[in-house]
Amino acid sequence: MWEMRNIEWHAVPQLLKGIGAAALDIANGHSRKDCWLASWIPLIRERANGVPVLELGCGQGHDTLMMTSAGLKVIAIDSSSAMLERARCKAPLARFYDRDLRCDFPVQRAGVVVASLSLHYFGWNETMEIVGRIKQVLVPGGVLLCRLNSTRDVNFGAKGHREIERNYYMVHGQTKRFFDQGDVQRLFSDWEPLSLVEKVTHRFGMPKTAWEIAVGVNQ
Numbered sequence: 001m002w003e004m005r006n007i008e009w010h011a012v013p014q015l016l017k018g019i020g021a022a023a024l025d026i027a028n029g030h031s032r033k034d035c036w037l038a039s040w041i042p043l044i045r046e047r048a049n050g051v052p053v054l055e056l057g058c059g060q061g062h063d064t065l066m067m068t069s070a071g072l073k074v075i076a077i078d079s080s081s082a083m084l085e086r087a088r089c090k091a092p093l094a095r096f097y098d099r100d101l102r103c104d105f106p107v108q109r110a111g112v113v114v115a116s117l118s119l120h121y122f123g124w125n126e127t128m129e130i131v132g133r134i135k136q137v138l139v140p141g142g143v144l145l146c147r148l149n150s151t152r153d154v155n156f157g158a159k160g161h162r163e164i165e166r167n168y169y170m171v172h173g174q175t176k177r178f179f180d181q182g183d184v185q186r187l188f189s190d191w192e193p194l195s196l197v198e199k200v201t202h203r204f205g206m207p208k209t210a211w212e213i214a215v216g217v218n219q
C-alpha cells in the first residue's frame with residue numbers, strides 16, 4: 001500500500017499538467033514526434049558533401065540519429081555529460097564531445113552546422129560571437145540549420161519572467177533568450193537567407209513556438 005508521506009507532493013501539479021497536455025494532444029491529433037530535420041536531410045547531404053556535420057547542443061541525440069541514419073558523418077557537442085551518455089547510446093555512429101559551445105569547436109571545418117534549441121542561453125553579444133564562430137567553421141557553400149525560441153513561446157518562458165536584457169530572461173533559474181523576427185534578421189544579417197519560418201512543435205507537452213532557420217555562407 002502507498003505511504004502518503006512518500007509522495008512527492010510538490011511534483012503533483014507538474015504531473016497533472018503533463019497528463020492534461022498529453023490528453024489534449026491526443027484529443028487534438030497532435031503528434032509529439034519532432035522530425036523537423038527530416039525535410040532538411042537532402043540539403044544537408046548536398047552541402048556537407050563528405051565534410052562532417054557539426055551539431056551544437058545535441059541533447060539526447062534525436063537529430064544526431066536522424067543524420068547518422070541518413071549516412072552523414074556527425075560530430076556533436078553538448079555540455080551535459082548526462083545528455084551525452086544518452087546520445088552516445090542512441091546514435092553510436094556519431095562522434096561526441098563534452099564541450100561548451102562557447103569554447104573552440106572540436107573541428108576546423110564543417111559542411112553544415114545544426115543547432116536545435118541550443119543557441120538561446122546567452123546574452124546578445126555572446127550569441128553574436130557564437131554565430132560568428134559558426135560562420136568561420138563552415139566551408140564555402142556551407143549551411144547553418146537552427147531552431148531558436150520565438151518571442152511567442154509563452155509556454156516556455158517568453159512571458160512573466162525577470163528580464164535581464166531585451167528578450168532575455170531568467171526562467172526557473174536558467175537564462176533563456178527569445179527571438180523576434182528582427183532579432184533573427186540582425187543575428188544573420190551577413191548570411192545568405194535560405195529559409196525563415198515560425199513553427200509550433202508539440203514534442204514538449206505544451207505547444208512550443210520556435211523559428212526554424214536555414215542560412216548559408218556564400219560560395
Ligand SMILES: C[S@@+](CC[C@H](N)C(=O)[O-])C[C@H]1O[C@@H](n2cnc3c(N)ncnc32)[C@H](O)[C@@H]1O
Pocket residue numbers: 056057058059060061062063077078079080083099100101102115116117118121
Ligand atoms: C533544449 S536542449 C535541445 C537538445 C537537442 N538539440 C534537441 O533539439 O533535442 C538544449 C541542449 O543544449 C545543451 N547546452 C546548453 N548550454 C550549452 C552550452 N553552453 N554548450 C553546449 N551545450 C549546451 C543542453 O545540455 C541541452 O542538451
